[in-house]
Amino acid sequence: MNFHKDWEENEIMLSENEVTHRQQNDEYMFYQSVSNGDVDAVQDNIDHHRFLDSSGTGTLSRDPLQNLKYHFVVSVALITRICTEKGMEMERAFRLSDFYIQKLDDINSIPELSNLHSQMVMDYTVRMKNLRHNANLSKTTNECLNYIYANVNDRITIDDLADHLNTSTSHISRLFKEELGISPSDYIRNVKLDKAKNLLRFSDYSIIEISNYLTFSSQSHFSKLFFEDTGMTPKKYRETYYGTTWK
Template sequence: MDFHKAWEENEIKLSENEVIHVPQNDEYMFYQSVASGDIEAVQENIDSHRFLDSNGKGTLSKDPLQNLKYHFVVSVALITRICTEKGMEMERAFRLSDFYIQQLDDIRSIDELCELHARMVMDYTVRMTDLRQNANLSRTTNECLNYIYAHVIDRITIEDLADYLKTSTSHISRLFKEELGISPSDYIRNVKLDKAKNLLRFSDYPIIDISNYLSFSSQSHFSKLFFEETGMTPKKYRETYYGTTWK
């Protein structure tokens, strides 16, 4: 295939049809709304079906569904990077991106794709609402949070964080207290318990397997901490919330 010839023919076609891409500022403002946790602005974008608006969007495939899938990938990639810049743990952001892109394999209609896009952008937005304060965290604290998220299934200690960042445990403890209002061990515990909640809601793994997977010292210790956090046993929590909205 002569790509130079194909490119020139494409240029002529676009010029004749006066095809002009949407200004980057419009897209950038939307991505910033997501990254700033502006739920109202993002919901307005969803309700107006802006994702379906083809005006000013490049044609990436002749097939309408495939074209939107390509635009979906571009969108989630940019949102991921901007959210990371605004404080979301890098590992969390990229795992979230991978998760939503993988869902494209099962999409068979434009309506399904629009629903997935709405779910994706709102998922990032809601998470950023909770993480907005991280934009003001120190580099050391942000790197600690990223390490904790990436190693949530391991038994993590403050010594592990200090070794990873080549600093002292007292320095890390002070930063956590000053910037997050919580000790590193309590933060690690909370991240593990949040992960446990989602596993109880969206998986069929036995409770003892969840406890072991997240490296709690024992199932009884896991159940004790879980009850202190939620006021429910893991069994009761699963019975109450199984299959409900992703946290």
């Protein structure tokens, strides 16, 4: 196969048809809206079906659905990296990317793909909105947050963090207090409770299964901490929010 010949013929065809790509500023502003947690701007993009607007976008496949799937992969890859730069834990960002790319295997129509893209960009946007100021954190603190997220179903202690980063527990405690205004143990507890909320909303695992998965010492201890955080029991929280999506 002569790629050079194919390339030159492709160049001639695009030039004759005056095909040009849209300005990068448009895409850059959209990705900035996602990484800044600007829900309104991203929702406006969704409402105007910008993902389906092919003007100024490259043709990556002659098949319309496959072409959009390729653009979806490009989009989620760029969003993943810019959100990581803006403070999302690297492991969380890449797990989200893998999750949504795998979902492409089940997509058989353009409307389905458009809905998946809307869900993906809003998922990242809401998560970024809920972040505090991780982009300004030290490397050590960010690595701690990444470790906590990746091991949320384990019993994590400040000693584990210190061992993982080959530093002292006092150093980690000081950084958390200075940069997050919270102790490492309280931060770990909050991450586990946030995970519990998602499991109660979007899974059918029982409360005891969720408690055990997140390594709380007992179901009663889990329920006590959950009530202190939300003002609801886990059972009431599930009854109220089960199946609700991002808003």
